[in-house]
Amino acid sequence: MDFLESKKATIDLNSKTISLYDGLTVSALKTEFKQKIGLARTVARIVVPAQSECEIPVKIQHCSKDNILLQPVSHLPSSTQLLGARAIDQIQRGRGRFRLLNPTNKDIILRPGKAIARVEMLEADDIAQPDYETNTCQDAPCNSVNYTHTVHSPARDEFVKIAQDLGFDLLDSDLTSEEKLKFQEFIGKNRDVFAVVLSELGCTDIYQHKIDTGNDKPVRQRFYRTNPIQKAEIDRQVKEMLKYDIIEPSTSPWQSPVVLVKKKSGEYRFAVDYRKLNKITKPELFPIPRFDDMMDSIGQSSAVYFSVLDMFSGFWQIKLDPETREKSTFVISDGCYAFKKLPFGLSNSPMSFQLTMTRLLQGIAYKHVLCYIDDVLVYSRTLDEHFSHLQEVFDRLRKANLKLKPSKCQFAIKRVKYLGHVISKDGVEVDSDKIKIVSDFPKPKTVRDLRSFLGLCNYYRRFLKNYSNIRTPLNSLLKKYVQFQWMDKCESAFNKLKTALTTTPVLVYPNMDKPFILSTDASGQAISYILSQKDDQGREHPISYGGRALRIFEMKWGVSDREGLALVEGVRYYRHFLEHQKFTVVTDHAALKYLKDIKNPTGRLGRWSMLLQGFQYDVIHKAGRSHQNADVLSRIPYEQQPEDKDSDWDIGAIFGNETLELEPVVATLEYKEHIPDMETDIHTTVYSIKDQVNDSQQVINFLSNRLQEVKEQQSLCPDLAPIKQYLELEQLPQDKQQAIKTVAES
Secondary structure, X not given: OHHHHHOOOEEEOOOOEEXXXXXXXXXXXXXXXXXXXXXXXXXXXXXXXXXXXXXXXXXXXXXXXXXXXXXXOOOOOOOOOOEEOOEEEEOXXXXXXXXXXXXXXXXXXXXXXXXXXXXXXXXXXXXXXXXOOOOOOOOOOOOOOOOOOOOOOOOHHHHHHHHHHOOOOOOOOOOOHHHXXXXXXXXXXXXXXXXXXXXXXXOEEEEEEOOOOOOOOOOEOOOOOOOHHHHHHHHHHHHHHHHOOOEEEOOXXXXXXXXXXXXXXXXXXXXXXXXXXXXXXXXXXXXXXXXXXXXXXXXXXXOOEEEEEOEXXXXXXXXXXXXXXXXXXXXXXXXXXXXXXXXXXXOOHHHHHHHHHHHHOOOOEOOOEEEEOOEEEEEEOOHHHHHHHHHHHHHHHHHHOOOEOHHHOEEEEOEEEEOOEEEEOOEEEEOHHHHHHHHOXXXXXXXXXXXXXXXXXXXXXXXXXXXXHHOHHHHHHHOOOOOOOOOHHHHHHHHHHHHHHOOOOOOOOOOOOOOOEEEEEEOOOEEEXXXXXXXXXXXXXXXXXXXEEOOHHHHOOOHHHHHHHHHHHHHHHOHHHHOOOOEEEEEOOHHHHHHHHOOOOOOHHHHHHHHOOOOOEEEEEOOHHHOHHHHHHOOOOOOOOOOOOOOEEOHHHHHOOOOOEEOOOOOOEEEOOOOOOOXXXXXXXXXXXXXXXXXXOOOEEOOOOOHHHHHHHHHHOOOOHHHHHHHHHOOOOOOHHHHHHHHHHO
């Protein structure tokens, strides 16, 4: 009691606070003890300079709260004469900060793992906010310290540790050990321009995305039905987006449904079906950087050092225009919400991002910085110049409140892939991956193999000088009654044609002012995709050849799924060229023409339709005989793909945010011994799906000896007959709506 009187204490039980010295300071009263969770320890060797104060990083284990109370341990060595501050801090990734004072005239060294503070967890109501209007500390007695040297940041070792924690080991750079440390220190000092969690996400005011639909009436759709697990996941993600101010409640008449797309990890990605909204949205026009200008800029700079920067959830760092953001509203079973930040799937999103980055880098673009959509390239002649150029970019990002994603950034490399080309101090060269398929085309062993290769050559023959003369030795092998014998002159002609197909004038640089053509095809063993453009005479030139082998489980897919896989793979592979303008997909599979019109995106094709909703494209059918360029490349042997069952991408795979993929649903089907009348209810009486799932392959256990009868009844069933005819004969109903339904259900 004497203590309380001497301190002029006032206890308020209603607010559970105690004030001292007539309200000079106010603290919260707690009826329970705080939970002590251990000690805070140094993470590296720390040097506390003489007569200075500094904040040092500490590691804290087993803490589930964001806010903690740090108190100096009573056993700080008296020999060091260090003083620690009692303070509140926030934990990020198991790290906090602790303030130390060294009042002596000598530097004090703390070894790694040194316990310097006790840690207690705090709740939000543990922290009392002072009333600055009534309580001030101006007249409070305070002992002053004369600081002759103040350090506001950790030592070099700690900056290096910060960079390493971000994942920057710089192992792929050509820097010396000392240069790597210097670069890591530089990155550590700029830690605030990087984001590793959503709470660190920035948002800029440089530009606001507008959704211009003219005078069209609002698009309104009902929410898609979901199971209880999916509904709970949607509710959880909506709550998270509300927490980080990405969305807000809405009563807009514009309403689009939500789709969950499953990732490889088993988690779900949240996506909104904006396809109907995109159809009535007016295209946004903004000049895209010319490829030749970008390459000329690099060539003239004589650059040696290159760094590639990528944004953290780039779209979410751009605001939606308040007047039109209501059009982004999505509907779920519990209500409607509108995005405040730019969501995935809206048309014109890449253009808005390009405009934002162009404004950000205005004045330094084409001097030592290039930006194409979300790919930023910084290039310099010397390492000191590179530090200066990067710092200039970092300062602009900091001012604009934009954040980078550490895992997608590369620093101080001397050879970098950028927009399908390899850039180094030696100049710009074609990425070998663009032509590898043709340059490594296997030597024909049969007449059929040779005809296939010559089919590819014939497609581009108008650009091949002396084509007829070059292929003469190969023509002789195509004659009847001639033994197929591969001679040196055949090998020479074969190599000349491969070289011609992978160099100018056949292969050309991309022209960003002209529309692109994506030719795709799929066989039973592989898929192919070729990016092309037409010249002023309307002749089609290849820009890049692509393709890969099908995985074993992909080979079991139907024709439409394999053809759809080729299309999605092609868009992913060439997305930097395709996301800024409308392009044409050329395929010999007519069903893909209806890909954009699938109503309920639940199957594989439906998910892919959602995946491509942010792109503007038309699908054109071309007969197989006129589609030889892609057809040939889908039938050559490729290196076998890893059998990881990851070919069904989620949203991030297209835009490069995260290469996460979907696991195909695999079920065990068991036919019953007794099969009743098939015309009554084929879906419920033919088979039952077991609860267990086989991850390796589909296992179908036929217990009925009447399988032929089942097939016959399927052909008679009005619901299954169109699907069966489509899968077996690739024939679709004449009615467009029925054709779309058949493709979706297949």
